[in-house]
Amino acid sequence: MTEMLVREPRTTPARERTLIEEHIVEVLSDSGEGAQRCGQSFAAIAARSGRGIWTVEIIPAEIQPPARSVAGASGNRVRVAGHEITNGGDECDLVVAFNEQVLLGRVRAGELKAGCTILLESMWREDRDPQIQRAYAETYDRLVADGYRVIEAPFERECRKLVSDPHRGKNMFVLGVLCQIYGLDLGLAREQVAITFGKKDRKVIESNVRLLEAGWAWADENVDLRFEIPARPATETRVVINGNQAIALGILAAGIDICAMYPITPATSASHYLSEIFEKVGGIVHQAEDEIAAVTFAIGASYAGKCAVTITSGPGFSLKQEGIGLAVMAEIPLVVVDVQRGGPSTGLPTKAEQGDLLPAMFGAHGDAPKVVIAPSGIEDCFYTMITARKIAETFNTVVVVLSDASLATAQQPFRRPAFSEDWVAPPVDQSPVPEGALPYGWDETTGLFRRSIPGQPGGMHTVTGITHDRRSRIGYDPETHEDGLRHRSLKLAALQRTLRCPDVFGDAEGDLLVIGWGSTKGAIEEAVAALRAEGRRVSSLHLRFIQPMPSGIGEIMARFRKVVTVEASWSDRVEDALIDRENRRYSALAMLLRSKYLVDVDCWTETFGRPLKPGIVRAALAGFLKEVK
Amino acid sequence: MLTPVVDRLLCMAEPHHDIEDYQSGLVSRWCVGCGDNAILTAMQRLCRDEQLDPARTVFVSGIGCSSRLPHYMGTYGFHGLHGRALPIAEGVKMSRPDLPVFVSTGDGDCLSIGAGHWMHAIRYNMDLTVLMHDNRIYGLTKKQASPTSPIGTKTNTTPKGSYLEAFDPLSAALGMTNVSFVAQAVDWIADVLYQIVSAAYRHKGFSFIRVVQRCPEFMPGAFDAYVQDPQKTVILQHPKGIALSPALAKVYKNVREHDPSDLAAARALAQEREAIPVGILYRNDDVPRYEELRGAGRLRTTDELRRGLDAELDRFTIWSDTGPVPQ
Ligand SMILES: Cc1ncc(C[n+]2csc(CCOP(=O)(O)OP(=O)(O)O)c2C)c(N)n1
Ligand code: SF4
Ligand SMILES: [Mg+2]
Numbered sequence: 001m002t003e004m005l006v007r008e009p010r011t012t013p014a015r016e017r018t019l020i021e022e023h024i025v026e027v028l029s030d031s032g033e034g035a036q037r038c039g040q041s042f043a044a045i046a047a048r049s050g051r052g053i054w055t056v057e058i059i060p061a062e063i064q065p066p067a068r069s070v071a072g073a074s075g076n077r078v079r080v081a082g083h084e085i086t087n088g089g090d091e092c093d094l095v096v097a098f099n100e101q102v103l104l105g106r107v108r109a110g111e112l113k114a115g116c117t118i119l120l121e122s123m124w125r126e127d128r129d130p131q132i133q134r135a136y137a138e139t140y141d142r143l144v145a146d147g148y149r150v151i152e153a154p155f156e157r158e159c160r161k162l163v164s165d166p167h168r169g170k171n172m173f174v175l176g177v178l179c180q181i182y183g184l185d186l187g188l189a190r191e192q193v194a195i196t197f198g199k200k201d202r203k204v205i206e207s208n209v210r211l212l213e214a215g216w217a218w219a220d221e222n223v224d225l226r227f228e229i230p231a232r233p234a235t236e237t238r239v240v241i242n243g244n245q246a247i248a249l250g251i252l253a254a255g256i257d258i259c260a261m262y263p264i265t266p267a268t269s270a271s272h273y274l275s276e277i278f279e280k281v282g283g284i285v286h287q288a289e290d291e292i293a294a295v296t297f298a299i300g301a302s303y304a305g306k307c308a309v310t311i312t313s314g315p316g317f318s319l320k321q322e323g324i325g326l327a328v329m330a331e332i333p334l335v336v337v338d339v340q341r342g343g344p345s346t347g348l349p350t351k352a353e354q355g356d357l358l359p360a361m362f363g364a365h366g367d368a369p370k371v372v373i374a375p376s377g378i379e380d381c382f383y384t385m386i387t388a389r390k391i392a393e394t395f396n397t398v399v400v401v402l403s404d405a406s407l408a409t410a411q412q413p414f415r416r417p418a419f420s421e422d423w424v425a426p427p428v429d430q431s432p433v434p435e436g437a438l439p440y441g442w443d444e445t446t447g448l449f450r451r452s453i454p455g456q457p458g459g460m461h462t463v464t465g466i467t468h469d470r471r472s473r474i475g476y477d478p479e480t481h482e483d484g485l486r487h488r489s490l491k492l493a494a495l496q497r498t499l500r501c502p503d504v505f506g507d508a509e510g511d512l513l514v515i516g517w518g519s520t521k522g523a524i525e526e527a528v529a530a531l532r533a534e535g536r537r538v539s540s541l542h543l544r545f546i547q548p549m550p551s552g553i554g555e556i557m558a559r560f561r562k563v564v565t566v567e568a569s570w571s572d573r574v575e576d577a578l579i580d581r582e583n584r585r586y587s588a589l590a591m592l593l594r595s596k597y598l599v600d601v602d603c604w605t606e607t608f609g610r611p612l613k614p615g616i617v618r619a620a621l622a623g624f625l626k627e628v629k
Numbered sequence: 630m631l632t633p634v635v636d637r638l639l640c641m642a643e644p645h646h647d648i649e650d651y652q653s654g655l656v657s658r659w660c661v662g663c664g665d666n667a668i669l670t671a672m673q674r675l676c677r678d679e680q681l682d683p684a685r686t687v688f689v690s691g692i693g694c695s696s697r698l699p700h701y702m703g704t705y706g707f708h709g710l711h712g713r714a715l716p717i718a719e720g721v722k723m724s725r726p727d728l729p730v731f732v733s734t735g736d737g738d739c740l741s742i743g744a745g746h747w748m749h750a751i752r753y754n755m756d757l758t759v760l761m762h763d764n765r766i767y768g769l770t771k772k773q774a775s776p777t778s779p780i781g782t783k784t785n786t787t788p789k790g791s792y793l794e795a796f797d798p799l800s801a802a803l804g805m806t807n808v809s810f811v812a813q814a815v816d817w818i819a820d821v822l823y824q825i826v827s828a829a830y831r832h833k834g835f836s837f838i839r840v841v842q843r844c845p846e847f848m849p850g851a852f853d854a855y856v857q858d859p860q861k862t863v864i865l866q867h868p869k870g871i872a873l874s875p876a877l878a879k880v881y882k883n884v885r886e887h888d889p890s891d892l893a894a895a896r897a898l899a900q901e902r903e904a905i906p907v908g909i910l911y912r913n914d915d916v917p918r919y920e921e922l923r924g925a926g927r928l929r930t931t932d933e934l935r936r937g938l939d940a941e942l943d944r945f946t947i948w949s950d951t952g953p954v955p956q
Contacts, residue, residue: 237949238948240945249941249942253938282933292712297719300689455685461705462688464708473655
């Protein structure tokens with residue numbers, strides 16, 4: 001260890017630091033170089049020191065993309081702020097890149113703020129391969145010419161002073177650099193390294209701590225950037241998890257003990273984590289032979305016991321539709337999680353889109369009323385699972401939970417959930433069924449009934465997906481058919497009556513009302529807040545329950561001069577020559593609101609496969625506001 | 630769940646079940662002479678002889694004529710989706726390993742649309758008793774070729790005769806990883822059918838029975854040769870398998886000793902085309918069952934859940950009301 005590292009590294013006095021409210025930082029590398037781990041750790045340290053954070057994983061679509069390739073960028077975007085944040089934000093302020101190629105993709109995608117600072121690994125300038133040298137130099141020159149502030153950083157060379165394989169340790173060196181730049185506590189950072197490498201032996205931890213300290217010291221001497229983001233320590237206990245982890249924990253908390261699934265990105269990591277939890281706590285994750293088996297297995301499990309869950313994404317969701325229809329028809333509780341990705345077909349497997357709303361509502365053939373809920377953030381992913389299980393069992397129906405890729409891997413701190421016994425499914429009812437009770441003893445008003453479960457004496461009957469009467473006997477006559485359709489539909493009305501209309505974000509009246517659903521809440525509200533701060537008369541409404549939809553939306557819409565939905569899904573562009581008001585294909589929520597309320601709801605959508613950016617939404621809304629004027 | 634005390638009390642009060650207890654009261658809608666009737670009778674008899682509690686017995690099926698069977702049972706039943714009887718039954722078993730689960734599926738249901746599930750179901754080896762009603766035709770949808778239709782079968786989709794050699798489910802099943810019970814029965818030898826379903830029920834694991842089933846409506850006479858000429862049936866007899874009654878032994882003289890633990894012999898039998906082998910081709914009681922491997926039926930207390938959740942949340946806690954949380 002060098003002498004410099006033995007003494008406690010000095011901290012630049014705070015007065016030299018520029019006070020900022022927030023920054024977006026990206027760490028990019030080839031996959032396997034640990035940029036994700038670096039970003040995650042940086043975010044964790046920031047969060048643990050009382051800053052608001054939101055992280056977005058940057059994931060290459062392939063498992064082992066070629067080194068130094070534009071499409072191979074792997075890493076993390078971390079938005080750090082002195083306040084709570086609800087989305088990944090706009091363009092980034094500071095980028096650390098392990099090579100210039102991984103940076104290029106992000107530059108082209110417009111992810112960098114004009115003139116932002118780039119810390120670029122400089123080893124490529126002296127690479128043995130002249131082609132690499134040239135590529136590096138050209139990119140460097142172009143970036144500088146384009147006005148970026150590029151700081152060439154000899155990460156590799158510096159790390160080599162401490163370890164023989166800097167390829168592995170560079171990420172912790174960079175973590176030290178970032179902690180120095182943002183004035184994060186080195187003690188906390190050391191702890192974080194220990195947590196990150198907790199499973200490895202002490203030598204590994206020590207070596208990484210040394211790299212961290214070296215990065216800190218190197219930046220102290222060589223980088224002139226010093227920022228201070230105010231810390232606002234939370235007053236309550238907080239956890240940081242991503243959306244898929246929140247779904248898995250929600251499943252556990254709901255007392256669900258069987259999950260049947262088939263692997264599909266971006267849903268799988270929820271099942272991975274759930275498998276890990278269930279191995280410890282009890283519970284079964286069954287990896288079925290395909291999605292049809294997964295959904296029907298879950299239905300069988302639910303039928304004979306407690307409500308089961310199946311987790312999937314677009315293509316798998318399509319395959320499950322026949323099973324979903326069966327559960328609706330036979331009135332068997334079932335929770336289906338669809339972590340949406342870009343579609344149709346195989347589409348964009350790793351990227352976000354909100355394209356499955358209509359399939360979720362109407363994907364099964366015939367009239368198959370079911371509940372559709374879309375969590376609006378990470379914390380909501382957790383609680384939505386508890387709600388979904390409860391509704392599925394109370395109403396004996398299917399609840400579809402629509403998350404998406406932008407929530408799946410994004411992390412955010414939130415108040416640590418405090419377990420409640422009310423969350424948990426009751427034990428399977430095995431008491432005798434009262435004399436005369438019918439298998440489908442539909443309540444005339446609500447359509448509700450008490451399901452009898454195998455094992456309950458006196459309740460024997462055969463459930464079927466064929467049209468059946470209250471005794472669950474097949475009957476093809478019109479009265480029987482309508483009796484079933486009516487009562488299954490009434491259940492949604494019964495649930496709808498219990499729903500509260502969400503609060504309007506902003507004033508209750510104005511020029512423009514923005515309506516969104518699901519994962520986009522944070523970006524939309526940030527955009528709306530920014531416009532309101534400029535004095536614009538815009539508000540927003542965010543829907544979690546889309547089927548059934550709470551009452552009161554019509555009245556809210558009536559108090560605004562224009563209503564527009566903001567969705568991350570396709571809608572025809574009005575500027576296209578062939579598109580007019582009659583043939584325009586609106587996005588899903590706009591279509592629903594138009595048909596339901598006979599209001600000329602417009603829509604603004606983006607399908608870039610990435611989380612919506614508040615700045616872009618804001619610009620789009622400003623455009624609508626101009627129209628209203 | 631029942632406490633042991635309640636369990637014992639219930640045992641004391643356990644009523645005796647008659648055959649009527651396994652009848653739903655519905656009159657079957659199968660055609661006159663349909664082999665499904667014989668299968669239903671065998672199952673009701675089995676339930677009675679085993680004194681299964683109708684409230685604790687589940688019959689699962691797919692879609693097809695044969696899949697109507699659960700409606701005629703006085704037990705719990707699940708008439709599911711075309712091809713999906715097996716995954717539904719697996720879900721039932723995983724959630725309730727305490728209940729006996731039977732499956733009725735057709736040749737189309739099991740071997741065509743549900744073939745993928747069938748392969749995997751054999752490999753899971755869950756404790757299910759599966760009857761594949763093989764009439765070699767699609768009955769419910771009115772006479773289309775099925776995977777087991779003999780080549781040349783004239784159907785509505787193959788008016789000049791079917792083009793492909795019939796699929797051989799016995800060989801396929803016997804080639805599958807973890808196969809633990811394969812048998813063949815014919816609907817018209819009731820006593821042997823009964824012995825086979827009874828052995829299948831008692832086998833702990835996935836018991837697959839192909840029941841050759843007459844469909845007088847769409848395959849009239851297709852099985853006449855076998856019904857009329859006992860020589861065209863090879864009865865597989867063994868102490869570990871089935872035994873012919875003296876009365877049947879007078880009729881069925883084509884009898885072979887076959888040890889059901891002999892997989893190679895079972896595979897050879899499955900390949901025979903001269904006469905249909907009837908009996909237990911293969912059984913292996915030592916194949917692990919998926920529901921056991923997965924610890925199905927283990928109950929979690931609310932306290933365990935709370936502790937499990939808290940332990941997970943501890944891992945992700947970054948801030949407590951006293952400051953940052955080191956772990
Ligand atoms: C997804 C789907 N495809 C097709 C059908 C129509 N269908 C119902 S039963 C059946 C075939 C029945 O044949 P089999 O399984 O041999 O049963 P059987 O009627 O002969 O007993 C078909 C094709 C269906 N119900 N669902
Ligand atoms: S069509 Fe064939 S299989 Fe169906 S009920 Fe009639 S005889 Fe039985
Ligand atoms: Mg058939």
